[in-house]
Amino acid sequence: MVTRKFTRRRFLKTTAAASAAVGLTSYVRTSHAAGKLELGFWDHWVPGANDVLTKLCNEWAAKEKVEIKIDYIPSQGQKNLLTIAAEAQAKAGHDMLALPTWWPADKAKDLEPVDDVMKVLFANNGAVSPLIEYLGRVEGRWIAIPATPGSQIKGPCGRIDLLKQHAGLDVSKMYPAGAAPDNALSESWTWDAFLAAAEKCHKAGVPFGIGLGQTADSVDSMGALFGSFGAELIDAKGNITVKSDAVKQVLEYMKKLVPVLPPDVFAWDDASNNKWLISGKGALIMNPPSAWAVAKRDNPKVAEQLWTFPAPRGPKGRFQPYLPYFWGIWKFSQNKAAAKSLMHHISERSAVEKMVAASQGYDIPAFAKLNDFKTWADEGPPKGTLYHYPPKPGQILSIAGFPAPPKIAAQIYTQAIMTKLVAKCTQGGESIDKAIGWAASELQGFMRV
C-alpha cells in the first residue's frame, strides 16, 4: 500500500498538469492516462490529411484530459530520420513518433513494448501481413503498432489509353472497378508481359518510368521484382545468398528492361517518376496514388486515364511493393499509459476510415478487416481508379531486403544494393558476376554489429 502511494506521487510529480488528478479519476480500469504528451507524426503531403489526425487526437485529449502537442515531421530532407536518431541518442524528445519501415526494429531497445495494445487491435481489426510482423515484432515483442498515415503500396499506375493502344493491355478490364480481377488476364500479367509491354511503349515513344535510383520508390520496385523471383540477397538466418541463380535471373531480366527505360532513371528520386507520368511522357510508373492525385490538379487529361493496379506476377508469386509506417513509444517517455491509450483511439475502425478518406485513398491500413473502405471504390476520376490499390488476398506484401534480419535488411534498403546491382551490370557495363561479387562484399560489411 505504501509503495503504491509512493509511485503514484512520483508519477504525479513528473507529469506537470494539474488536471492529472481529474484524469486519474476518470480512468478506472486501464492505465492512468493524464498529463502531457508530445507526438511526432508523419507530415502528410495530401492537404488536409494532417488536420484529420489532429482532430482525432484532440478529441481523445479532451476526453482523457491530456495536454498534447503535435508536430508533423516531414520525410523530406530525412528530417524524420534526423529526429529519430537524435532523440534515441539524447533519450529526450517526443513521447510517440511515427517510425518508417525499418526504424522500429532498429531502435527496438529504445522502444516500449506494445504487445498489450496489439492484442486488442488484433481482436478488433483482424490480422496483419507477415511483413508487418517482421518489421514490428522483435525478439517476440511488438515494439510499435502499424500506422495508417504514410503506409503505401507502390504498385503500377498506368495510362489506360497508352497501354491499350501500344501494348495491347486493357488494365481497366484486367482489374475492373468494383469487381474482382479478370482471372485469365491477371494470370497472364507476369514480369515477362511487363517487359513486352515496356518494349512496345518504348517503341511508341512513351516508355515505362521505373526509377533505379537510391530512394524508396526505386528500391521498392526492385524489391518486389527480386522477391517475386525468390532472389534473396541475405536469407532469414543471415547468410549471404546473393550468388544465386535467382539473383542472376533477375539481373538478366533487368538487362533486357533497362534499355527500354528512359536513360536517366538511375538518378531518379521519389518525385521523378511522378513527374514522368504527370507530364504525359510515360505510360506506366510504380508509385502510390500521389502521382494521380497531383495529375488531377495539374494535368486532368492525363489523370482521367490513370489506373492503379497490382504488380506483375513472378515465379514465386505476386509481390506488391509495400512501405508501412509505425507508431512507437520511446522508453524514456514519461507518459506511456496515455500514449498507449491514444494508440487505441487512432487505430479504431472509424478513425482509420476518416484518415483513409482524408488521404484520398493513399493510406493503406495494415489490418485485414480495414481494407474494404468505400474511399477506394469512390475515388476518381476515373472512378474506381484506386479500387485495386489496397492489398487483396493472393498478393504478397514485400519490402526490399526481406527476409534478412531487419537490422541488416535495413542496410540493404538504405544503401540501395538492389538498384546499384542493376546499375552496375547495365549502365556500369560490368558483368553480372562482377556486380554480384561487389554486392557480396558490401553485404559482408552490413553484417557489422
Add this chain to the structure above:
Amino acid sequence: MKEDRRRAMIWSYVFLCIFVVFFLTPPAYMLITSLKTNAEISAAVAPWWIFAPTLDNYVELLTSPTYLTFFRNSALVSVLVVLITMAVSIPAAFALSRMKFWGSATLATGVFLTYLIPETLLFIPLFKIFVFVHETTGIQLINRWWVLVVLYPTLTVPFATWIMIGYFSSIPKELDEAALIDGAGYLQILIKIFIPVALPGIIAATIFAFTVSWAQFLYPLAFTTSTDQLVLPVGIITTLIKGDVFTWGQIMSGTLLGAAPPLVIYAFLMDYYIAGLTAGATKG
C-alpha cells in the same frame, strides 16, 4: 595606348555579358517559373516563356502565416546572430591583435581552423548537450528557433574575428599609444578609436554574418521540428516539398522572396563590404 584601353574595355563588356548570363540564368528562371501556374509548369510547354502569368504563388506565400513565420524567424535569428557575432568578435579581435596573453598567437591563427570541423559531425553531440542543458536548467533548446542563435555564432564568429584582426592590425600603433598616454582605458580605445576607423571591416563582418545565418540549412534542419520554429531555407524545403510532391511555383517564389533581404542588404552596403573584406584580408 588609348586604343588598347578601349579594346580592353570592349572585350571586358563582351565577357561580362557572357558571365552575367551564366550567373543570372538561374535567378531569371526562378522569376519566370514563380510567375506560372502549377498547371503550366507541369505541362512543360515552354520553360522560358510565360503564357498565363500569375501572381498567385506570391500572394499565397505572402498571405500564408506559415511562410511569414519562417521569414520572421529567419530575420530574428539573423539579426540576433549578427549582434552576438559583433559583440564577441570585436573585443576578441581587439585583444588578439593588440594585446598578448598566453596562447593568443595560436588562437589568432587557429580560430580559422574551426571551419574544418563540419556540421554533420557536430550536431548529434550538440543535441545531447542541449538535452543536458534542458535537464539542468529547464531551458528548452531543442526545437526552438533560439537554439540557432546559440549555434550560428560558431560559424560566423571565427571568420568575422579573423577579418577584424586583420583590420585592427592595420591601424597604426601610435594611435593607441597616444590615447594611452592621455589616460584612456582599453575599452575607451576600442570604442572611441578602433571601431570608427575599422567601420568598413565591421560592416563587412556584419554582412558576412548575416548572409551565413540567413542561408543555414543543416543546423536548422537538425534542431528545429515544429513548423512555427523553422527558418526560411528549411521551411521552404519541408513545407513546399511533401513526400514526392513538389510545388515548384511556390518553391521558386518562396526562394526569391527569401533571397530578397540579403540582396537588399548587399545592394546598400556592398561598397563597405568590399572595402572591409579585402582590407582585412590583405593586411592579415
Add this chain to the structure above:
Amino acid sequence: MKKFLRRKSTIAFAMALPLILIIVLLVLYPALYSIHMATLNKSMEHFVGLENFAFLFTRETFWMVVRQSVVFAVSAVVFKALIGFCVAHFVHNIPVKGQRKWRGMLLVPWVIPPAMSTLVWLWLFDPSYSAFNWTFEHIGMAPVNWLGSPNWARFAVILVNVWVGAPFFMIMYLAALKSVPEQLYEAAAIDGANWWQKLWYITLPMMRNIIAITVLFSLIVTFANFDIVRVLTSGGPVDQTHVFATWAFKVGIEGSDLPLGAAVSLFMFPILAVAAIFILRDISRRGTET
C-alpha cells in the same frame, strides 16, 4: 587581486573569453565527443578503437568518396578562383561609374541561400522538365542526362558549386586589384610590357596573399560541402557524386551507424588541416617578408 584584473593580459583574456567559450563549448567539446563516438561499435555499446576506420579502408565506396571529394573540391576551387580572377579584371577595366551595377548582378549567386538556389538548378537539370534540355532539343542537340550519368552528374555538382562561389572570389580579387598602385602598371607600360607580363610580374605577386587566403578558405568550405550535393544528387547515381559530408550523413543517419558516420566525417580533418597549415605558413612567411 586588483592588479591582476588590471593587467593587460587579463583584460585581453577577458575580451577574448566569449570567443574561446563559444569555440570550446560548441565546437571543440562536440568534436571530441564525435571522436569518442567514432571509436564505438554500431550499437554504441562497446569500444572498438580504430576498427571503424579500418573497416572504412576496406570499403571500395569509401575510397571512391575520398577521390570524389578531392576532385570536387580542387576543381571547384580552381574554377572559382580562375573565373573570379578573370571577371574581377573585366569589372576593373570598365569605367568606375558602371562597375557598381555589374558587380551587383554578378554577386547574386553568392547572396541567394545555396540550399534554395540548388533547388532551382535541380529543376533546371530535371530529367523530365529540364529547361536546358528543352532548349537543346529545340536547336537540334541531344538532351543531356544531367543527373543520371555519372560524369554529367559530377560536372553538374561542380558547376553549381562554382556558380555559387565564384562571386566571392570576384569580390575579393576586385578589391585587391584596386589596391595595386596604378603607377606600377604605367611604369611597366613605358618599359614595353604587354598585358601578360603585367599580369605575371605585377598583379599576381601583389595579390599572392589574398589569392592564398581565398583559396584556403574556399577549399575548406567546399570540401565540407553538404547542401549542394545533398539537394542536387543525394550522392547518386550509384554513389558517384558523394562527398564526405553527404556520405557521412547517409551512413550515419540513414544507415543508423552514427560511429561510422563520425569516422567518415573525421577523415576530412587531417586532409584539410595539412592543406591549411601549408597555406597559412606560406602566408605568415610572406607577412614577415613584406
